[in-house]
Amino acid sequence: MVLSACKGQSVFKNGSFEVAKMWKKLLAGAVLTGLSCSLAFAGSTLDQIKSSKQLTIGYRESSVPFSYLDGNQKPVGFSMDLCAQVVDKLKQSLNAPQLTVKYLPVTSANRIPLIQNGTVNIECGGTANSLERQKQVGFSVATFVSHTKWLTKTDSGINNAKDLKGKTVVVTQGSNAVQFAKEINEKDGLGLNIVQAHDHAESMLMLQSGRAAAFMEDDILLAAKKADASNPNQFKFLPDSYNTLAYGLMVPKDDPEFKALVDKTLSDMMASGQFTQVYKKWFENPIPPRNANLNFPLTQDLKDRIAHPSDKVPS
Template identity: 45%
Template sequence: MKKACLVAYAALVATVLSAPACAEELSGTLQKIKETGAITIGYRETSLPFSYIDDSQKPLGFALDICGKIVDEIKATLKLDKLEVKLTPVSSATRIPLMTNGTIDLECASTTNNIERQRLVSFSPTYFLTANRFVAKTSSGLKTIDDLKGKTVASTSGTSNIKQLFEANTARQLGMNILTSKDNAEGFLMVENGRADAYVMDDILLAGLVASAKTPSDFAISTDQFSMPEPYGIMLRKDDPAFKAVVDRAATKLYTSPEIATLYAKWFMTPVPPKGVNFNFPMTPVLAKAFAHPNDSGDPKAY
């Protein structure tokens, strides 16, 4: 009896002593979420079909659906009965500062994961691969990068797209007049109203802009591309391994399950709200491979 009591007492002491240790294991974003009971997600307003707002100003999209799975994993990991999701709009210029200063915990949009950005933030395993191209009016006959010589060309500030545009302008001595837009909608409008001859952006985003136009046949996407297909990832804070482990676990579960094909078809192979735009953009073999073998490399050659 005495021995049994001692064993029970030892177990009780061990439990009490281990409780603070378990609490101390939480740090960074997970600790913040546990203490506040909330997670803040950054989204874009015009990055159809990844992250955008519908006619009622409701944020939705492929990236936000993926983040919903991540939120479920966080909730289960922290054993929370409920977890409030706060949504904050971000832009190309504000997304990284808002992440690094703690305003948002995840950015669920259309952000390219590259080596330069990995110095500042981290990314989930890749969920899309896209190439940098341009859109122009069909009547212009602009199809290749060299066709842009002496033309007025726009791209969005704070993106890898405009960086590659400047690099091509210098390397090829094209003498372009480069304008900046605040987002995709404004950049495409510049082409529509004649302020710019072309708008440079990720091909899938251009496809969405064209499909949403009043007369899609008035616009054509370039055959040339400024880059190899580049990876998109859900952005999170750097140097937070515990939180990244949860994000990666959620993404890997989704990507390697049959559910990812259903989710992809929902956003790229069927009409999406609010205008019923259908991208008709089948999953590429390289993206299927990235889903089957998830990784967070920012190097296009890794895919």
């Protein structure tokens, strides 16, 4: 039996009207769970955008400096500026100068499902590319390279990861750090009590309030939280550094046309020097809302990616 029509039509091969009614009920249930027929058969992302004249950008509310809310509750950041260039490219390529852009806040936990079900067309946050995530979504060429580290209080008496033995540590739900912390805990026999916070802001609050002895995350996200603290000197990095992570803008899986447009936009920015200027704006200068300066110059890893744009996952 093959379903051959979509919008309320009872057209089946080798079936009866009663079977058709059964399928209509099943389809109605699918719509309620977000798996609507329009999404399932809508075609490529570019087709959807061209047809609807609308692009939905997913952004993070507290992933400084990639995407976060400024003092006016407006989403801003490094990734948001990159995505603004993608929007301009889309308007030109699709001949759609009046393209409407919607902004939807996403979290570590729901960002991948929202890309998968078509609610979000592109996620402009601080998401690390990985082989595991590539099974679910696509990624642009790398826009940043980071390493996973621990942040703790300066007066904690903790000087390296071994000093965390038996203590409570925090990671952000949905982050790569969740699995890394578990692996390190098991490998080094640290006996950690690993708790998961809703977002990076809550993770930092748990560290600041003493409910966690350390916060594990990508170094740049930790640097941002440290710089934004009322007393940045209250916090320090542990010397332990783990894996290398390449960030990218997240896009739908198996959609080569849309990914190619995003990649070309970024690659052109890298070749022209525009990418580096946008980077300096957010990583080497005072940024809103508190005019904190991350003082995080381009690393050699990122310089290499700028010279040779790639979505390759670091080994």
